[in-house]
Each structure stands twice: as C-alpha cells, then as structure tokens.
Amino acid sequence: MTAMAAGVTAGSHRARARRGRGRVRPWLYLLPALAVLVPLFGYPVYMLGLLSVFDYRQAQVSGGQPTTFVGFGNYATLLGDARFWSVLLQTVGFAAALVVGTLAVGAALAVLMTRIGTVPRVALSLAALAAWAAPAMTGSTVWMFLFDADLGLVNQVLGIDGFNWFFDKWVTFGVVGATVVWHSFPFVMVTLYAGIQAVPGSVLEAASLDGASTWQSFWRVIVPILRPLITIVVIQSIIWDFKIFTQIYVMTNGGGIAGQNTVLNVYAYQTAFGSSEYGLGSAIGVVMTLILLVVTMFYIRALHRTGEKL
Amino acid sequence: MKFVHSAVAGIAAVALVACAPSTAPTSGGGDSKSGTLRVWLYDEPNRAPKEKVVGEAIKEFTAAHAGVKVEVTYIPTTPARHEKFKGAFNDPSSSPDVAEYGNTDLAEYAAAGGFADLTADLQGLDVNADLLKSASVDGKVYGLPWFIGVRALYYRTDVFEELGLKPPASVEELTKTARDIRGKKPDLYGIAVGGEYTFGALPFVWGAGGDITSLDSPESRKGVKAYTDLLSDDICPPQACASLTGGKTVELFASGKAAMGILGNFSRSAVDAGVAAGKYQVVPLPGYEKGSVAPAFAGGNNLGVMKNAQHRSLAADFVKLLGGKQYQTKMYEAMGNLPTLSGARDELAAKDPFLKPFLETVAKGTKFVPIHPGWVKIDNGKVIPTMLQKVATKQASVDEATTEAATAVKTALGSS
Known part of the structure; x- marks a missing residue:
C-alpha cells in the first residue's frame, strides 16, 4: 500500500521536475543520504579494492617490509585454488537448500498463523521472535549442546547415545542447516503473515464461491498477490544464507572434519584474515561483493517492479 | 591490443601505487634510564599466583633501579592478542617495553619487525639449544624462553x-x-x-x-x-x-x-x-x-623486548630478572609451568616426582613448529x-x- 503511494508520488514528482527545474532537485534530496553513505560504504569498498591488488600482510602493515603492487596476483591465487571453487560450489548449494527450507517453513507457519486462534498465534509469534532475536553465536551453541554426542538431549530422547551428528558431511549440513533455518524463518513468517493479512477478504471469498479449494486458493490467489513480497524475501534470504559464517564456524569447529563443511566465509577467514593475509582476504571480499551485487541487482529490480505493478 | 592492455595495466598500477595503503612509520625506540617501564603479560584463568610472583620481581627490580616504576598490563590470550600486538608494532606510543608472547607467534611478530634482537643480551643463557631455537629467527634471539609445557x-x-x-x-x-x-x-x-x-x-x-x-x-x-x-x-x-x-x-x-x-x-x-x-x-x-x-612439542611463552621500547636496557634487565632461575622456579610453584633453564629444572625434578616424565622428555630433545x-x-x-x-x-x-x-x-x- 505504501509502496503504491510512494510510486504515485515519485511519478508525479518526476513529471513535475521534468517540466520545472531540470534534474538537479532529486539529487539535492538525495544529498543528505549520499553524504552519509558515500564515506560509510564507499571508502571501505575503495580500500577493499585497493588492498586486493597489493601484497599486504602484517609485516607490511607494521612497516617491517615494503608494500608491493601485485596487480591481479591475489585474484590469480584465489581463482587458481581448486579448493576455492569446490567451497564456492558447496556454499551455493548449501545456501540454495537453506533458502528453500527457510521459505517453506516460514510460509507454512505464516499460513498456519492466519488459521489459528489468538492465544496459539501469539505464542507462535513470541517463540518465533525469540528465535529471531537470539544471537547467532548463542543459538549455534545451544543447538550444538542439543546434538552433543554424549550429553545431548536429542541423543538421549532418541536413545542413540554416542551418535556423532557432526561426523558425516551431509548429516552435519542437515543439523547446521536446521539451525540456520530456525534463526531465519521468523523474518519470512512475519513478512508473509503481514502480506496474507493484507489480501482482501473479498478476493478469497470470491475464489471459494467459484469452488476453489484451500490449496488452490493458496497457490492461485494468495501466492500471485504476494509475488513481489516473496521475491524480496527470497533475495534477502539468498544474501543472508550466502554469507553464512557463525553457525558453521561454531558448530563444526571451523569447517568440520577435514574441512568438509567449509563455506566461503569460513574459507576466507581461515586462508586470509586469520593469517593476516589482508591482500588475499580483500580479493576474496571483492569476489563475494561482486557475487552479492549481482543478486542485489535482482533485488532492486524486484523492488522497482513492486512499485510499478501495484 | 596487447599495447592497450599493458597501457591500461600500467596506468592502473601508477594510480594505485600513488595511493598505496599506509604503513606505520619505522621508528626505533629509546633507551631512557628512568620513568615507567611498561610490561605486557598474558592473562590467566587464575591470575593471582602469577601476579604475586611478578609483584615480587618488580619489587626487587625497582629496589635495584632508583627512579624506575614498572607497570604491568595483563592482556588476553584469545586471538585478540594478535590485534593488540599489531597495534603496538604499528604505534610506538602504545607499545610496551617488555611483552610475554606465545612462542608459536614469534615468527610472525619477528617478520613484522616487532621485537628487538636480544642475542647479545642473552649470551650464555642456561637454556638448551632446542629451546633457544623456539625463541630465535634466522639465528637472532628475540626473547627469553620463560616457561614451556610438554x-x-x-x-x-x-x-x-x-x-x-x-x-x-x-x-x-x-x-x-x-x-x-x-x-x-x-x-x-x-x-x-x-x-x-x-x-x-x-x-x-x-x-x-x-x-x-x-x-x-x-x-x-x-x-x-x-x-x-x-x-x-x-x-x-x-x-x-x-x-x-x-x-x-x-x-x-x-x-x-x-x-x-x-x-x-x-x-x-x-x-x-x-x-x-x-x-x-x-x-x-x-x-x-x-x-x-x-x-x-616445546610450546611455551617467551619474554621479549619490543623494538618500540622506550627503555631498551632497562627492559632487557627486567627480562633477565623475571626470566631468571629464581623467578622461573617461583612461576612453577605458582602456575605449574615448566622452567626453561636447565638448572631450575634439575632442582624441581628432585622436588616433584610428577615432573620426572616431562623433564625426561625435555632432556631427550624437543621439537618446534617451523619458525x-x-x-x-x-x-x-x-x-x-x-x-x-x-x-x-x-x-x-x-x-x-x-x-x-x-x-x-x-x-x-x-x-x-
């Protein structure tokens, strides 16, 4: 609704500006935001790019050795590392699974929330908000305790004492994935719940009068109306899940057995920042930024279309 | 095509070198004979006994050096310690004179040019060659092995x-x-x-x-x-x-x-x-x-003098006192750390039979990670x-x- 209003005002502004004083005014309005954003984001990104073309380690920072320009040397090292590619692939796969999982759980619970009484709904949203509010570190540690081989509640309940959940690669990804989903579904749930609440009752009523089942009216009526919202949620989730670090780092002790559960951020930390290889680390940072920029472009497109469509 | 390519690369290189990321000024320290000697020691889960031993050493030190005060800061042993050390290397004004550091960290710190060469100061130290190696880089000694764990x-x-x-x-x-x-x-x-x-x-x-x-x-x-x-x-x-x-x-x-x-x-x-x-x-x-x-593996901690130290000789004297036989023995009694000086070890072996297998291991030769x-x-x-x-x-x-x-x-x- 607000998006629609914004779209309308933006449109009329644009028309008036074109008629009136040219194109300076929009920039004037943007100036305060730019004054904050450029130094805050522009400078670090500039430094990141700059460092990524230097051989820049602790010895260079403290002046023990001269800084040398290596051009794309850091990028060559990175892209030539077979492990980087396998980790990248693994990260993409894991992030994709997480996005699907988060969305499925979030959407299912959002629909559930529209159908239950006030008390269970409040209970559910409070529980979800608690999961949302829990710091990633705390949540990961708690889940790790739950799945502890000897003392964990899960093993005691299932009666499989001594079973190590963090031994097999896929089981480990499963447990860590569940933790990540648990952390991130509340956002999806709350957003979609708000969206569903905004679907006009008359439309749903019309659908049911035409003989649509609940399942049909969900897929054929609610989902198309929520499509812009879903797009945004999906892209946000992609960005979050691609950058996953804490859960993997904490729960698998830095990448699991023989590094089988490493994701890109953990890899970056271990090969670069943890070893004071600031140049190489910056190169990894730039590559990640580029990948996420592409995703963000889709995000902005989606936002833009929301304004047009409604 | 090739020309364009290299020209672009060249321009980019010039532009980038012109604004190369900053490095700290390379300044030596000083050799002031008075004032406050600043010391960094590792924090421990149970610090009181360590603090007591260090306190005794400071008392002895200040009694022998008039007009000198010693100020000890306990720094965390978490990975954050690297940041503290890097800060001290980069900024002389925030650098201590003496610092305790883990011997596996030495190579990185030495490459960064953070610690002073103590080879001359520590001549004739009663430490076996294996252990001295854990405090040396390229033949230069950058610290006194204070204690080890085996x-x-x-x-x-x-x-x-x-x-x-x-x-x-x-x-x-x-x-x-x-x-x-x-x-x-x-x-x-x-x-x-x-x-x-x-x-x-x-x-x-x-x-x-x-x-x-x-x-x-x-x-x-x-x-x-x-x-x-x-x-x-x-x-x-x-x-x-x-x-x-x-x-x-x-x-x-x-x-x-x-x-x-x-x-x-x-x-x-x-x-x-x-x-x-x-x-x-x-x-x-x-x-x-x-x-x-x-x-x-001879893992342990060394006492070093920072390159940025303002009191070069005082710092070396303090290292020799705190890392000497008397205080190494006291540190064992307080914290259970194995002394590095052969003389101190022999004395302890006679006193505490628990240590025998460990000391025997040290005597047979220890190894270290690549420096x-x-x-x-x-x-x-x-x-x-x-x-x-x-x-x-x-x-x-x-x-x-x-x-x-x-x-x-x-x-x-x-x-x-």
Whole structure:
C-alpha cells in the first residue's frame, strides 16, 4: 500500500521536475543520504579494492617490509585454488537448500498463523521472535549442546547415545542447516503473515464461491498477490544464507572434519584474515561483493517492479 | 591490443601505487634510564599466583633501579592478542617495553619487525639449544624462553592393573595395549586421540624422523600412519574421535572414558578434578624403538623486548630478572609451568616426582613448529588436522593425504 503511494508520488514528482527545474532537485534530496553513505560504504569498498591488488600482510602493515603492487596476483591465487571453487560450489548449494527450507517453513507457519486462534498465534509469534532475536553465536551453541554426542538431549530422547551428528558431511549440513533455518524463518513468517493479512477478504471469498479449494486458493490467489513480497524475501534470504559464517564456524569447529563443511566465509577467514593475509582476504571480499551485487541487482529490480505493478 | 592492455595495466598500477595503503612509520625506540617501564603479560584463568610472583620481581627490580616504576598490563590470550600486538608494532606510543608472547607467534611478530634482537643480551643463557631455537629467527634471539609445557603419556593405573598391562615402551606396544584395553573394556577408548590434535600427532611424525616441512617423506608417512591407526574402531573410533581437539582428549581422559591420553604437564589440575584423579601415572610418550622417547612439542611463552621500547636496557634487565632461575622456579610453584633453564629444572625434578616424565622428555630433545610467518597459515588453514582426518575417515590414503598436506605446507612457507 505504501509502496503504491510512494510510486504515485515519485511519478508525479518526476513529471513535475521534468517540466520545472531540470534534474538537479532529486539529487539535492538525495544529498543528505549520499553524504552519509558515500564515506560509510564507499571508502571501505575503495580500500577493499585497493588492498586486493597489493601484497599486504602484517609485516607490511607494521612497516617491517615494503608494500608491493601485485596487480591481479591475489585474484590469480584465489581463482587458481581448486579448493576455492569446490567451497564456492558447496556454499551455493548449501545456501540454495537453506533458502528453500527457510521459505517453506516460514510460509507454512505464516499460513498456519492466519488459521489459528489468538492465544496459539501469539505464542507462535513470541517463540518465533525469540528465535529471531537470539544471537547467532548463542543459538549455534545451544543447538550444538542439543546434538552433543554424549550429553545431548536429542541423543538421549532418541536413545542413540554416542551418535556423532557432526561426523558425516551431509548429516552435519542437515543439523547446521536446521539451525540456520530456525534463526531465519521468523523474518519470512512475519513478512508473509503481514502480506496474507493484507489480501482482501473479498478476493478469497470470491475464489471459494467459484469452488476453489484451500490449496488452490493458496497457490492461485494468495501466492500471485504476494509475488513481489516473496521475491524480496527470497533475495534477502539468498544474501543472508550466502554469507553464512557463525553457525558453521561454531558448530563444526571451523569447517568440520577435514574441512568438509567449509563455506566461503569460513574459507576466507581461515586462508586470509586469520593469517593476516589482508591482500588475499580483500580479493576474496571483492569476489563475494561482486557475487552479492549481482543478486542485489535482482533485488532492486524486484523492488522497482513492486512499485510499478501495484 | 596487447599495447592497450599493458597501457591500461600500467596506468592502473601508477594510480594505485600513488595511493598505496599506509604503513606505520619505522621508528626505533629509546633507551631512557628512568620513568615507567611498561610490561605486557598474558592473562590467566587464575591470575593471582602469577601476579604475586611478578609483584615480587618488580619489587626487587625497582629496589635495584632508583627512579624506575614498572607497570604491568595483563592482556588476553584469545586471538585478540594478535590485534593488540599489531597495534603496538604499528604505534610506538602504545607499545610496551617488555611483552610475554606465545612462542608459536614469534615468527610472525619477528617478520613484522616487532621485537628487538636480544642475542647479545642473552649470551650464555642456561637454556638448551632446542629451546633457544623456539625463541630465535634466522639465528637472532628475540626473547627469553620463560616457561614451556610438554606432553607425555597419561595412563590409568587401575585399568592397567586389572588387565595386567605394563605402560607401553614403544609405539607398537602403545597401539597393542590400546587395542587390548578396548577389546576387554568396550566402553573405554584405548587411548584418547583426536583428528584435530596436532601436537598429539606430531611426536609420532617427529619420532619416525619426519617433520612438518616434509610431510610426504616416507618417515613422516610412517608417523602419520602410526597416529591415524589409533583413530580406528578398535581403539578410538573415528565417529567419536576424528573431530576431537587436544582439549577434548583431556576431558575424555579426566572423565574416565579413556585408558590413556597424550596430555601436558599443564593438564594435571584438569585430570585431578575428574574421576581419573589419583588413578593415573605418567610416562614419556614412547618412540618407535623400544625404550625410546618421542620428541615432544616445546610450546611455551617467551619474554621479549619490543623494538618500540622506550627503555631498551632497562627492559632487557627486567627480562633477565623475571626470566631468571629464581623467578622461573617461583612461576612453577605458582602456575605449574615448566622452567626453561636447565638448572631450575634439575632442582624441581628432585622436588616433584610428577615432573620426572616431562623433564625426561625435555632432556631427550624437543621439537618446534617451523619458525616462519607461514606457520600461522598452516595452523589457521588446519592443514595437519585435515590430513589426519582424511586418513582417519578413509576419505584419502596416507599417501594422498600427506602429499596434499605437503603441498599446502610448501605453499604457505613459500609465499612469504
């Protein structure tokens, strides 16, 4: 609704500006935001790019050795590392699974929330908000305790004492994935719940009068109306899940057995920042930024279309 | 085409060099003979006894140097310590004069040019050559080894007695004993070993004549095989043990779940707090020859003088006092840290029989990680744990895993 209003005002502004004083005014309005954003984001990104073309380690920072320009040397090292590619692939796969999982759980619970009484709904949203509010570190540690081989509640309940959940690669990804989903579904749930609440009752009523089942009216009526919202949620989730670090780092002790559960951020930390290889680390940072920029472009497109469509 | 390409690259290079990232000014310190001597020491979980010993040393020091004050700051031992040290290297005004540091951090700090060369100051120190190496880079001594921790083989006397076993005297006997125990007592691990326990595995490699810098040599492979053979279902099942760190093996032994463990002298209090208390003995970790001792890792802390120190000679004097025999002995009594000076060790060996196996291990020769800034990369990149875990979980053969690890080590040590 607000998006629609914004779209309308933006449109009329644009028309008036074109008629009136040219194109300076929009920039004037943007100036305060730019004054904050450029130094805050522009400078670090500039430094990141700059460092990524230097051989820049602790010895260079403290002046023990001269800084040398290596051009794309850091990028060559990175892209030539077979492990980087396998980790990248693994990260993409894991992030994709997480996005699907988060969305499925979030959407299912959002629909559930529209159908239950006030008390269970409040209970559910409070529980979800608690999961949302829990710091990633705390949540990961708690889940790790739950799945502890000897003392964990899960093993005691299932009666499989001594079973190590963090031994097999896929089981480990499963447990860590569940933790990540648990952390991130509340956002999806709350957003979609708000969206569903905004679907006009008359439309749903019309659908049911035409003989649509609940399942049909969900897929054929609610989902198309929520499509812009879903797009945004999906892209946000992609960005979050691609950058996953804490859960993997904490729960698998830095990448699991023989590094089988490493994701890109953990890899970056271990090969670069943890070893004071600031140049190489910056190169990894730039590559990640580029990948996420592409995703963000889709995000902005989606936002833009929301304004047009409604 | 090629011209355009190189021209663009050239312009980019000029533009970038013109605004190269900043480095700290390279300034030496001073040699002021008065004022406040600033000292950084590692914080400890139980700091009071350490503080007391240091306090005594300061009293003695200030009595001998009129007009000098000593100010001690306790810094955390978490990875954040690197940031503090880097800050001190980069900014002379926030640098202390004297600092305690872990000897595995030395190469990186020395490469960064953070510590002063103490070779001349520490001439004739009563420290054996192996230990002095853990404080030297390229033949220059950058600190006084203050204390070390050494690992040896802890074993459960009650279990050994019940099964009629003797403490193993060779790697072969160790493996057999461990297997026998688990065979007869399936709820016990024969020996607690871990896939992430680098310093538990390295003695096996060193004992066989291998080293970190030659992990793909036949000797190193023999060591890797011997260690990973312990990570098997009939000794310490990979399902449970492949992901264990050294600290976790201490827990296993202390909680009575393992009949043996490769633990340090510094783990004594942890074991005494568990169910294994009073039911264990320690012998040196055996080598391959019957009756031999596997070289242990000489991890410990050094006392160094910062390059940015404002009181160069006072700082060296303080290092020699706090790192001297009297205070090393006191530090053992307060904290349980093994002294590095041979004289102090001999005295203690006579006093405390618990230390005998550890001191015997030190006397037989210790080993150290490569003194190279690249070690941090090997450590952070988990090169050795990955190698052990791949073998233990049968993702790779010993040959494949060691070849891969050797390449990673070579890259890490070659690139800087």
